[in-house]
Amino acid sequence: MTKKNAIYAQSGGVTAVINASASGVISACRKYSDAIGVVYAAQNGILGVLNEELIDTTTESEANIKKLQQTPGGAFGSCRYKLKSLEDNRYEYERLIQVFKAYDIGYFFYNGGNDSADTCLKVSQIANELGYPIKAIHIPKTIDNDLVITDNCPGFGSVAKYVATSIMEAGIDIKSMALTSTKVFVLEVMGRNAGWIAAACGLASVDNNKPPHIILFPEIIFDEEKFLTKVNETVKNYGFCVIAVSEGIKKANAQSIVVNQNGIDDFGHVQLGGVAPVICSIINNKLGYKYHWAVADYLQRSARHIASKTDLEQAYLVGYCGVEYAIQGYNAVMPAIKRISNTPYRWEIECVDLNLIANHEKFMPRDFITDDGYHITNKCRQYLEPLIFGEDYPEYKNGLPDYVELNNIKVVKKLAPFNFGR
Amino acid sequence: MTKKNAIYAQSGGVTAVINASASGVISACRKYSDAIGVVYAAQNGILGVLNEELIDTTTESEANIKKLQQTPGGAFGSCRYKLKSLEDNRYEYERLIQVFKAYDIGYFFYNGGNDSADTCLKVSQIANELGYPIKAIHIPKTIDNDLVITDNCPGFGSVAKYVATSIMEAGIDIKSMALTSTKVFVLEVMGRNAGWIAAACGLASVDNNKPPHIILFPEIIFDEEKFLTKVNETVKNYGFCVIAVSEGIKKANAQSIVVNQNGIDDFGHVQLGGVAPVICSIINNKLGYKYHWAVADYLQRSARHIASKTDLEQAYLVGYCGVEYAIQGYNAVMPAIKRISNTPYRWEIECVDLNLIANHEKFMPRDFITDDGYHITNKCRQYLEPLIFGEDYPEYKNGLPDYVELNNIKVVKKLAPFNFGR
Numbered sequence: 025m026t027k028k029n030a031i032y033a034q035s036g037g038v039t040a041v042i043n044a045s046a047s048g049v050i051s052a053c054r055k056y057s058d059a060i061g062v063v064y065a066a067q068n069g070i071l072g073v074l075n076e077e078l079i080d081t082t083t084e085s086e087a088n089i090k091k092l093q094q095t096p097g098g099a100f101g102s103c104r105y106k107l108k109s110l111e112d113n114r115y116e117y118e119r120l121i122q123v124f125k126a127y128d129i130g131y132f133f134y135n136g137g138n139d140s141a142d143t144c145l146k147v148s149q150i151a152n153e154l155g156y157p158i159k160a161i162h163i164p165k166t167i168d169n170d171l172v173i174t175d176n177c178p179g180f181g182s183v184a185k186y187v188a189t190s191i192m193e194a195g196i197d198i199k200s201m202a203l204t205s206t207k208v209f210v211l212e213v214m215g216r217n218a219g220w221i222a223a224a225c226g227l228a229s230v231d232n233n234k235p236p237h238i239i240l241f242p243e244i245i246f247d248e249e250k251f252l253t254k255v256n257e258t259v260k261n262y263g264f265c266v267i268a269v270s271e272g273i274k275k276a277n278a279q280s281i282v283v284n285q286n287g288i289d290d291f292g293h294v295q296l297g298g299v300a301p302v303i304c305s306i307i308n309n310k311l312g313y314k315y316h317w318a319v320a321d322y323l324q325r326s327a328r329h330i331a332s333k334t335d336l337e338q339a340y341l342v343g344y345c346g347v348e349y350a351i352q353g354y355n356a357v358m359p360a361i362k363r364i365s366n367t368p369y370r371w372e373i374e375c376v377d378l379n380l381i382a383n384h385e386k387f388m389p390r391d392f393i394t395d396d397g398y399h400i401t402n403k404c405r406q407y408l409e410p411l412i413f414g415e416d417y418p419e420y421k422n423g424l425p426d427y428v429e430l431n432n433i434k435v436v437k438k439l440a441p442f443n444f445g446r
Numbered sequence: 447m448t449k450k451n452a453i454y455a456q457s458g459g460v461t462a463v464i465n466a467s468a469s470g471v472i473s474a475c476r477k478y479s480d481a482i483g484v485v486y487a488a489q490n491g492i493l494g495v496l497n498e499e500l501i502d503t504t505t506e507s508e509a510n511i512k513k514l515q516q517t518p519g520g521a522f523g524s525c526r527y528k529l530k531s532l533e534d535n536r537y538e539y540e541r542l543i544q545v546f547k548a549y550d551i552g553y554f555f556y557n558g559g560n561d562s563a564d565t566c567l568k569v570s571q572i573a574n575e576l577g578y579p580i581k582a583i584h585i586p587k588t589i590d591n592d593l594v595i596t597d598n599c600p601g602f603g604s605v606a607k608y609v610a611t612s613i614m615e616a617g618i619d620i621k622s623m624a625l626t627s628t629k630v631f632v633l634e635v636m637g638r639n640a641g642w643i644a645a646a647c648g649l650a651s652v653d654n655n656k657p658p659h660i661i662l663f664p665e666i667i668f669d670e671e672k673f674l675t676k677v678n679e680t681v682k683n684y685g686f687c688v689i690a691v692s693e694g695i696k697k698a699n700a701q702s703i704v705v706n707q708n709g710i711d712d713f714g715h716v717q718l719g720g721v722a723p724v725i726c727s728i729i730n731n732k733l734g735y736k737y738h739w740a741v742a743d744y745l746q747r748s749a750r751h752i753a754s755k756t757d758l759e760q761a762y763l764v765g766y767c768g769v770e771y772a773i774q775g776y777n778a779v780m781p782a783i784k785r786i787s788n789t790p791y792r793w794e795i796e797c798v799d800l801n802l803i804a805n806h807e808k809f810m811p812r813d814f815i816t817d818d819g820y821h822i823t824n825k826c827r828q829y830l831e832p833l834i835f836g837e838d839y840p841e842y843k844n845g846l847p848d849y850v851e852l853n854n855i856k857v858v859k860k861l862a863p864f865n866f867g868r
Contacts, residue, residue: 034622037623038619038622038623040615068625068626071625071626095618096615096618096619097615097618097619097621097622098619098622098623099622101621101622101623101625102622102623103623103625103626103627104623104626104627105626185845185846188845188846189751189846189847190745190749192846192847192849193462193518193519193745193748193749193750193751193847193849194743194744194745194748196517196518196519196748196849197460197518197519197520197744197747197748198744199519199523200456200460200519200520200521200523200524201459201460201520201523201524201525201526203490203493203523203525204490204493204525204526204527205525205526206744209744211745227845227846228846230844230846298723300741301720301723316743316744317741317743318740318741318742318743318744318745319722319739319740319741320740320745321616321738321739321740322616322619322620322628322631322738322740323612323615323616323633323740323742323745325619326615326616326618326619327612327615328615329611329615329752330751330752332845409844409845410845411845412844412845412846413844413845414845415839415842417837417839420837422652422831422834422835423607423610423649423754423831423832423833423834423835423836424607424610424611424614424649424650424652424834425611425614425615427614427615427618
């Protein structure tokens with residue numbers, strides 16, 4: 025086998041465990057050093073390849089590569105940048121191949137979600153078309169848990185553990201105070217179209233009386249009257265009402281409850297946020313209850329301090345197995361998580377054709393949501409629960425997590441700058 | 447010594463460690479069983495005394511009383527209810543004494559913040575005036591860290607650890623993405639008048655380049671022009687800007703940036719919240735940067751999963767020592783935390799006259815804030831850092847913290863109902 029170099033890149037929204045996948049990729053490449061030479065990490069995802077901003081990971085110690093497993097965020101930088109089709113922008117693909125050739129790249133590991141799976145697939149196809157052989161492997165990552173085929177997505181389990189723990193804790197707080205203070209609490213969580221994160225809040229309801237009492241999913245049309253009746257009933261029954269709301273909930277006309285005017289991201293997604301205060305003001309106007317609300321935003325996806333051990337193990341292994349697949353000769357594939365059993369929870373990694381993954385989106389099945397649309401079913405609980413199993417705490421220094429910052433030493437460029445404007 | 451019973455009650459906003467104080471009080475009372483008989487916990491603070499809603503804690507196992515140390519919120523319920531002066535409402539005080547007599551109460555442990563210190567002091571004074579001898583001890587608790595005399599307040603250290611960790615994690619996330627995504631992130635934290643919690647965010651800046659880049663304190667008048675210049679400089683220098691903002695920041699005319707219309711609490715405080723989106727829209731309108739914001743709200747004060755071990759130990763000990771002071775004959779006192787040294791951090795509990803505590807408020811000293819008003823000084827860091835030292839994780843069950851719920855068996859009432867309307 026001819027030895028080739030590799031590029032690893034992180035794409036899209038980062039997570040508490042995407043660096044664990046980086047650790048898996050780099051560790052595996054080091055193990056298979058007969059097949060793989062230098063691992064370059066592209067700075068800021070695919071942009072780092074286009075811009076020839078390549079970090080030489082060989083300068084990083086074993087200890088630091090291991091410490092990536094306990095560090096949130098994207099150690100090499102990530103990006104939101106979508107490659108156009110070959111017809112629309114052949115120049116970009118030619119540039120990628122130019123960089124691959126210049127660095128003798130035989131392996132491309134792209135660590136991202138739905139949009140990144142599409143990018144990775146395009147890279148593999150185009151490399152073929154342009155006659156440059158490369159193994160392009162997609163390493164799954166998304167807190168949205170919306171990739172198809174794979175049982176779940178690395179990154180999700182840790183968000184799930186964070187939101188379930190947080191709403192459990194806040195619920196205990198509110199219960200203590202409800203007689204003379206806040207009656208309604210709303211926690212807004214991420215999830216544009218798929219309600220997986222909102223559903224995870226439901227894990228905190230360890231029995232039927234426990235908060236959250238109501239979950240608002242993007243999959244269920246928001247009906248204000250029905251919702252207010254449910255809130256009122258809950259306050260009458262329990263003295264307080266705790267609500268988890270997905271940022272992406274929609275009214276009957278498919279419109280968001282609120283659209284943040286901040287703009288639209290590079291993938292054409294409207295940037296959401298701020299549903300919680302809107303829900304609270306609806307409740308306060310109609311029912312008059314005192315309320316509080318929280319918006320977890322980035323805290324939820326960067327909360328490495330309360331990562332799921334299961335999630336962490338899976339994130340590491342999809343990285344590690346992705347390298348093994350590449351060495352075995354696979355191209356345009358993704359290591360997916362296959363669930364073998366619920367009790368005890370057992371899983372394995374399997375190799376899946378990227379064509380089956382890219383450009384699909386997995387929503388909550390209707391039977392994961394209760395008939396009234398306001399909570400998760402036992403079936404959903406059985407699915408979600410194992411994903412938050414286990415704790416894996418980072419080391420602390422002076423009371424704060426001791427997260428690693430890599431040297432990130434970039435190679436001296438060999439090529440002319442890339443002209444994005446062309 | 448004649449054996450007397452005790453009442454313990456929790457008041458005001460609950461914390462991640464107020465139950466550790468409860469555990470300290472109950473454990474000490476059990477140890478000194480020659481002096482103290484039954485410990486009744488009033489349900490929902492002083493209201494539980496007025497309403498004769500008394501929980502018999504003797505039915506709780508040692509194990510559960512210990513487990514209170516790892517459980518956030520107020521296990522017996524808390525309240526926001528301010529006793530009026532004796533002149534304005536003598537009837538309420540007479541009722542307290544009536545309940546004390548009915549249950550042979552010799553000890554009153556009131557666990558709360560500033561307003562509760564005042565309540566506790568009044569109870570001790572009034573009991574004297576009405577000829578019913580009682581030892582009224584205030585057990586300090588407030589995330590606001592604004593009690594005077596005591597070096598710090600139990601509850602604060604855990605919030606400090608939570609907000610510093612959270613903004614550190616979010617900062618790493620944003621740095622990863624800033625090239626093509628969010629440039630400005632704002633985390634809103636609690637703190638009406640005192641900026642202690644906002645200051646704690648500054649601990650995450652382990653060196654000068656590290657987020658948060660800007661802290662907005664309620665003690666410093668918000669100057670929009672100057673602030674926007676600082677934000678712009680930060681984005682130009684580092685590529686992104688992370689901001690911690692206290693809910694209570696004020697403009698030059700002493701007006702809040704935003705006032706939540708939800709109402710005013712029982713102590714006459716305006717309920718704040720929602721400063722973060724306002725700050726973001728100011729930035730976006732003037733500078734055009736893409737932003738995200740988070741509002742931690744109750745998550746910050748209930749986050750037992752990342753409590754400070756130092757805070758936890760102090761919370762337990764102020765409870766425990768409060769009982770010892772009572773037995774030693776003290777009345778109208780508070781166990782305060784006295785710092786002996788910074789390096790190594792050493793502290794002890796001392797007995798302080800409640801007259802020196804009640805109705806005072808401790809703000810951030812000006813020399814704890816940098817000259818430009820946007821960060822903490824080294825002096826502040828030296829003060830804050832030890833308070834977040836150490837981790838003390840709760841046990842987990844099925845991936846979630848295993849928090850205890852007590853039996854909370856109430857005694858059968860002996861008295862006629864209390865008429866609040868009188």
